[in-house]
Amino acid sequence: MSPLMSLCHPWPLPSTHGCPRVPLPDSRWGQSLPGRLRVSACRGFWELLLPPVTPVLRAGSRELPRVPIGARMAPYRIRPYREEDYEAVRCLFAQGILEHAPAGYRHVVRSARAQLGLLVLFAAARAAAGSWLLGLAAAALALVAAWPLVRSFSTSYVRQALSTDLRDIGASYLRPPDAAFWVAEAGGAVVGMVAAAAPQDPAERGSALELKRMSVSRDFRGRGVARALCGEVLRFARARGYGAVVLSTSMVQVAAQRLYESQGFRKVGTFSPSPLGALLCFHIYHYRCDLPARADTPPR
Structure with missing residues (x-):
């Protein structure tokens, strides 16, 4: 198995859903690869996360269309998630997380702790x-070895999400009474997503909802899609009488932090995802937005 494919050797996926069968952006490049690397991909995402041989790559799996060039200027709309969005939202979420791995690596190697360690090693x-x-x-070998360690924060997070709540979106977000899942659609393609659910922290359950799985396609960033999706979660929480919305985002997602702060969120905590994250100075920020109480909604 190639190093690229070994990143996500397999977690259980539902047999009723197939892997997106989207051609690689450059077919000539794809044909030049060894046979076990020539897999269908969604803009290069599945080469990183799926093993070379897996049942979801069998013939007959549904195709996930790329966002057409003309659709990139089309107006978008926010709507509830539908079952046919399954493959699109999983791919969109994974792409949005994995693209931050290089920024995380740059942050780590520029940190004072990493530079001191390189100096001592040299x-x-x-x-x-x-x-x-x-x-x-x-010192150069240490820099090379740090890349897969930092990248593992993104890949392990994607694996965990795709094998838990994003494996069965209906059970996670559609059937619970105080949970929901929305997508942004433009030109028939899913270009954004967000969810709301009970917080992971038991101390916040009953008083707050958690904004989760926010992701917007690169082609639609800067057009207010993320702001509109965030607004859906805030309205949903307030309509159900919750006093706050909480969320977590990584230190390298600077644009997301600015968006949340512009919507009234404030940073209330910082933690590391693992002991390795603490060692490499990789942090997760916890945000909270307190909602004004509605006069016609009794407190929970």
């Missing part, structure tokens, strides 16, 4: 080998 290797070249090589 000095130790040079002293042990008596060579500047070997010292530089040791």
Whole structure:
């Protein structure tokens, strides 16, 4: 198995849903790859997350259309999730998370802790080998080794989401009374998504809802799609008498942080996803937006 394919060797997927069978952007490039790497992909996402041989790549799986060029200027609308959106929202979510891996890597290697560690490593290797070249090589190897570690934060998060709530969206967001899932649609394609559900923190359940799985296609960013999706969650929570909406986002999602702060969210906590994240200075920010109470809605 290739290193690219081994990132997400397999988690259980529903047999009733297939992998998007979208051609690679450059067919000549795709044909030049070894056979087990020539898989159908959604803009390169599935090469990273699916193994080379899996039942969901069998013939007959439904195709996920790419956003047509003409649709990129089409008006969008926010609507509830439908079953036929399943493949599109999973792919859109994964793409939105994975694209932040390079920014996370840059943040880590620029941190004071990482630079100090590289300096110590360089000095130790040079002293042990008596060579500047070997010292530089040791530091370079450390930088190379840090990339898969940082990337693992994104890939493990995507795996966890696709194998839990995004595996059965209906059970997670459509059947619970105080949960919902919306998509932004333009030109017949799903270009944005967001969900609302009970918070993971038991202390916040009953008093707040959590905004989850926000993602917007690159082609539609800067057009107010994310703001509209965020507004849906805030209105949904207020209509049901909740006093707040909470969410979590990573330190490298700067544009998302600005959006949430413009909508009234404030940062109330910081944590690391794992001990490795703490070591590499990779943090998750917890946000909260307190909602004004409605006079006609009794407190929960």
